[in-house]
Amino acid sequence: MPISFPTTLDLGRFLPEILLTVFGTLFMVLDAVLQKRSKNLFGHLTLLALAAALGASLYAGSEPGPAFGGMLVVDGFATFFRVLVLGVGMLIVLSSYRFLARENAETGEYHALLLFSLAGQCLMASANDLIMVFIGLEISSIASYVLAGYLRDDKRANEAALKYFLLGSFATAFFLYGVAILYGSTGTVKLDQIHAVLTGPNAPFPVFVTLAAALMLVGLGFKVSAAPFQVWAPDVYQGAPTPVAAFLSAAPKAAAFAVFLRIFTTALEPIGTAWEPLAWGSALASMTIGNFAALLQSNIKRMLAYSSIAHAGYVLVALTARSDTGTSAAMFYLAAYALMNLGAFAVVTHLSGKGERYLTLDDFAGLAQKQPFTAAMLTIFLLSLIGVPLTGGFFGKFYIFKAALDSHLVWLAVLGLLNSAVAAYYYLRVLVMMYMHDPSQAVQEAEPLSHGLQLALVLPALGTLFLGIFPNWVLEFAGHSAALMK
């Protein structure tokens, strides 16, 4: 095949990733060159870059189709996740201003790494080819590893980064091995062609296909922190700087789920009956381990880490349903989860103080007395995490369990619902702390909310309420794109 220049259509569909990479590289160079600069310069520039990438994603999404010979595909699904991760990026930047100033660590690298990581995630969202998936996964992961250890004078951050890196590369190797085996048995890395081969007359030996599926499940299960590959998450989230932990729990997870959903509901759908019991078990184990372990945590970041494992379990329930409604429920849930979780983490960022001293549940005591607005925002997020009606979390769970019931996964739905009842306990504990106790040292010392943090709280809160009151707008789009993906 003669090599030719990429068409404008190709480039247009790849524009978000191009923009993110160019801006990221530019920031690194600028950081090295600029001696005197305003402290918030890179934050503002990053917001600009993300807005541009967001615009490019929407532009690309307005004209869906494949790019670069089918290696990428920009469909509704890809656009949904691109917009989701870029939105997450913006909220992270907003909640990082104060944090970086407090830790005296306002550099271009932080933002450049964020952009690189997001570029990887955008690539994952639109990849239609296992090699592209892998490249996106690595771009996203490597930048995340560094971000986890961003505060390099902090022991906990160092430990977190090293653990994340070692275990992450371990898991990535599994994924790559799975890709190799799948390529070996089907002769292609393109997802649609794999699907065609698996359903065609010359279907390969199932041992290898299932082996490949198992290995990819391990790699992706690690990335989304699903049981039994969840062990890294609590340590890493606890050690990483809070905005980074927020980022890790939202963007890479959403992108990994995007890949998960795309691979397992398109290419590997023909062997769906084989992996369904496994997803079933993993979903149940994630929910149970996450929720029960979270009950006893006294560190808020660790608690949110376990809760993030549990929420990965809920999304896996939707995956187990193996239906379009399941996929759209998962998409909806990931959007709702990203919003409420980022909001909760933003409050933690706000309250933790210099050097992240205040991270226990007791530090939230009496927040409602001193800063009623912050407490009210956190209340919205916690209620949404519990799944109380009128919040996005409620409809997320509702649609997931509805999809599970539609696919006759009655037991999984019942056990999941029981799990979410357990979960209410540890979220409510924070509420009780905030509203029914006298102000703690942390609350006494808390500064007023900065403008960035205000936005980082209000926007997710509005989003959470919006998803809870008008769920159909997002769900319709998700359902539409889930149906088109096949």
Next chain:
Amino acid sequence: MPTSYTEMYFPVLVQAILAMALAAGLLTVSRLLGKRVRNRVKDLPYESGIVPTGDARQRFSVKFYLVAMLFIVFDIEAIFLYPWAVVYRDLRMVGFVEMLVFVILILSGFFYIWKKGALDWAAGAVDRKENRAP
């Protein structure tokens, strides 16, 4: 002609079992038959006949690792240029532009580590603050 996958891969299975059996067998046999002598001189690290001095586990400056890592990164990236150069004529203008983008990216990385002082062996002593990355 083998007809099923099982038949097709049967020789592989036989080969694998044979290899493992051979290795296990040899080890067992040598353990059973071999003679073991242990003394201080025999337990010393092998240093090509020279008498060892001190502990082998020493701490190196982190700068060595840094240089090693940077070398590997740029080395691997530079390796890409060889296959490209071989088929350069077939790739025509597209190949040139693509490689241009690639080289620009490498150079901006290089520029970054250079300005950050990662290549400066004594940078830490001169200006610690400037060099303080995150």
Next chain:
Amino acid sequence: MQLWLIPLLPFAGFLVNGLAGRRFPKGAVNAVAIGSVLLSFAWVLKTLFTINLDAINQEHYFTWIQSGALTVGCDMAVDRLTAVMLLVVTGIGSLIHIYSIGYMAHEGGYYRFFSFLNLFMFFMLVLVLASNYLVMFVGWEGVGLCSYLLIGFYFDKKFATNAGNKAFIVNRIGDFGFSLAMFYMVRNFGSLDFGTVFKAAPGASEAVLTTIGLLLMLGACGKSAQLPLYVWLPDAMAGPTPVSALIHAATMVTAGVYMTARSWVIYTHAPLALNTIAIIGVATAFFAATIGLAQTDIKKVFAYSTVSQLGYMFLGVGSGAFSAGIFHLMTHAFFKALLFLGSGSVIHALAGEQDMRNMGGLRHKIPWTFWTMMCAAVAISGVPPTSGFFSKDSILVAANHHAPWMYWLGVVTAGMTAFYVFRAMFLTFFGEYRGHAHPHESPPLMTIPLAMLALLSLGGGYIAVPAFLGRFFPTVEAPEDFTLVAISVAFGLGGIALAYLMYIARPGMADSLAGGLKGLYSLVYNKYFVDEIYDAAVVKPVVGGSRVVLWKGMDVGFIDGMVNGVGALARRTGAVLRLLQSGNIRSYATWVLFGSVVVIVALELGGGAR
């Protein structure tokens, strides 16, 4: 048509004032609050002039809820009924907003007041524009919320917050009926859309329609303060007076009437439910009017009067004369808003005094207020040719056609109404001043809205609402009977004359009468002890029961015990799980490895090696 603009403009005003109003000067708060409502009014006018009201003017914005077969959209529509309501809500709303600038000038929480008022306008317009029951319910609950917030506006006063709670809780009982009615509709018609429900209603069984009708009526009774749920409205006067005028006289409390009129298709096929409405209406009208006879707080008089007049509207709707009910709703909005705003002006002039026994002789001191209120008093008494005359008589004629005893009870009520309103007027404005304040006339910002409402009260009867709505509702074949009209007018004039006799001509007569009928007077003065009865029969048992049975027994004993048991189990499980988390990276890697082995083996056994 862009109907969404109508409610959204006040909502924008709410957002701006609510979020940033604290930092605004008063002028900016005024501009935002009043501007948004005036713009909304203008948009209503523009819409009504440009569209054909007899066509279906429905706008679908988005699908709100989709679950199985049930689809609920966020839809709005305009028809003749909505048109009347829109004009009343935005028109009177604008006047009351303007009036509030003057009235609230010296109050704290200025921006908060206006943002709540705008929020109320938003919800009220949503309620009116809704084209399905659920969107209507959103507005319904929203106005209830705003009512609660505004009744408790002076939240540092205990009685105000109590009154707010009371309004909220009593309304819940009604909302319960409304919700059940909606569930019933979904079950029987599979939809909440007005068009769909009303198309299917004639084919449904009468039992179903009666059930739905009675449940909806329960909702309407709560919101429109009818027997037995009227108790919250008199207490609601704890809020600022413009709130009483706008929410608790002109607009929100009429939502129940609007809702029953909107559901006329259901009611015409459920005569039992319709008759119940008429009975409740006439009973409330009479009952509340008797209480109004003996009240001494000027706002309380008008509050009971409002309950009574709402009873009239129910009577009209219940007699099948839907257009008469809505007509009275409109004229009542004019004169009752005026009475409230006028009494607000009096209270403003007397620096907060509300007891009529400490007023008197104010007609020379605050002439604008006096003359405008006089217009309203004449109108509410049904003196021809004021607005009240036309609307009240069309109701009474329909009531006579429906059941003559209702007519007679209505006529007696009309007489009492005229009596207590003029009693209030005479006590306030005639005789000698009995208080100690220094009355002063209100600023033009307050008197101009009064004057405009006075014009409407006098001439509003010539707005041909019955004819306008005649093409929307089924018409009642009630013969025009001059005798009936004459009797009711006579009763009204009689009431005025009696009030004149007792409070102007022979000032001692009222007290001696009260002394002579001591038992009856004290019964009426204490509002038939209804609040005390409710307290003893409902509130005390519920509070006591929930304390002893639910809290101590059920909650602490059973539920807490159970929860603590489950919690302890869960915590023990968590403690075991925590052991997995050693922090050691090699053990983590082992876990990953172990997990992968499990995954691979499971997959191969499950599907691969077949």
